[in-house]
Amino acid sequence: TAKPDPLITEVQDWSRYLGEGVDKRPYGTPSRFEKNVIRRDVSWLTASPESSVNFTPLHELDGIITPSGLCFERHHGGIADIDPANHRLMLHGLVDKPLVFTMEDIRRMPRQNRIHFLECAANSGMEWRGAQLNGCQFTHGMVHNVMYTGVPLKVLLAEAGVKTSAKWLLLEGADSSGMNRSLPIEKALDDVLIAFAMNGEALRPEQGYPLRAVIPGWEGNLWVKWLRRIEVGDQPWQAREETSKYTDLLADGRSRRFTFFMDAKSVVTNPSPQAPLKQKGRNVLSGLAWSGRGTISRVDVTLDGGRNWQHARIDGPVLDKSLTRFYVDFDWAGQDLLIQSRAIDSTGYLQPTKEELRKIRGTNSIYHNNGIQTWHVKANGETENVEIG
Ligand code: MTE
Ligand code: CO
Structure with missing residues (x-):
């Protein structure tokens, strides 16, 4: 009953013709279908591009190594x-x-x-x-x-x-x-x-x-x-x-002053506003955790705004003062999600909420914000940056 898939039954150009030779890419670049995977800046943040910053596309990456051409610049x-x-x-x-x-x-x-x-x-x-x-x-x-x-x-x-x-x-x-x-x-x-x-x-x-x-x-x-x-x-x-x-x-x-250490922090990179959920059923939640004081010993993830927490699955090398990759393999029934992650490092430190941070630090500073991030996934999969009390 299923219609034949022309992508299988028809011979495609890339199968019909010879591809480019080894002399075409002396220094390789990503596939032309990966054009969205780029650093981006926010032009209104700074007065000029010379004294400025652009950002690593974390939602497009996996594992723990950032490709050199995608490392944020400041x-x-x-x-x-x-x-x-x-x-x-x-x-x-x-x-x-x-x-x-x-x-x-x-x-x-x-x-x-x-x-x-x-x-x-x-x-x-x-x-x-x-x-x-x-x-x-x-x-x-x-x-x-x-x-x-x-x-x-x-x-x-x-x-x-x-x-x-x-x-x-x-x-x-x-x-x-x-x-x-x-x-x-x-x-x-x-x-x-x-x-x-x-x-x-x-x-x-x-x-x-x-x-x-x-x-x-x-x-x-x-x-x-x-x-x-x-x-x-x-x-x-x-x-x-x-x-x-x-x-x-x-x-x-x-x-x-001299607030040198970067305290433990984590973020769910997928889903996130630039990487919404596309389908109900099987999904992979993915994220990064790191600590300037040691290794990541655990990452907790909640899908319901903190009512229930589960241990994320850490995969790949867990190195000192390095990004660490985590996953939650989950089934999505299409309900609203309030997703958060919190990192625990080898000193036993638990990543705080933004409210806990503000109680001690106020809101005058722009530096050292390692508070827990919340993403709101709506029924259509669209995902937004929100805060919950
Ligand atoms: N070093 C010099 N000489 N000039 C700079 O502007 N920026 C600093 C630091 N070292 C800077 C510098 C800042 S604020 C940061 S966050 C990092 O470099 C950014 O490193 P990156 O551009 O490799 O991401
Ligand atoms: Co800086």
């Missing part, structure tokens, strides 16, 4: 265009022997590979005062997760010989913004990498080519791109990015 002065042969990294200040490294020097030093998320402290910042942006790309897309290859900063510091009075470092970029941040020496001697590669190839220009700082678990602003200078000192520099920016103004007028 620049304060546009993308520096640097010939690696002309790049220098200076290391000076409270050291026995000030040093200058070329890229060739860096590549001759012992290197490590690490997979880590980078999250901008302003990720989800628009949501502090209520549900704003319709899509996890915009609410949560200031995060990416790649494998870095680089030299541990402690190796460079050992070579220069850090004086005992050293307490802080200043990291500075070679871009037109000359962005800089102060970093405590304990972190520098722990797990910071000076990276030249991501996902196996050279850093992309927009990610700091040829050299960037990788500061695992800490806010993205510290991950200085186009890294050209490290100064060793005995106190923080009180740079613009740690005084007027990247501080959290509380309700009583005081400010939280």
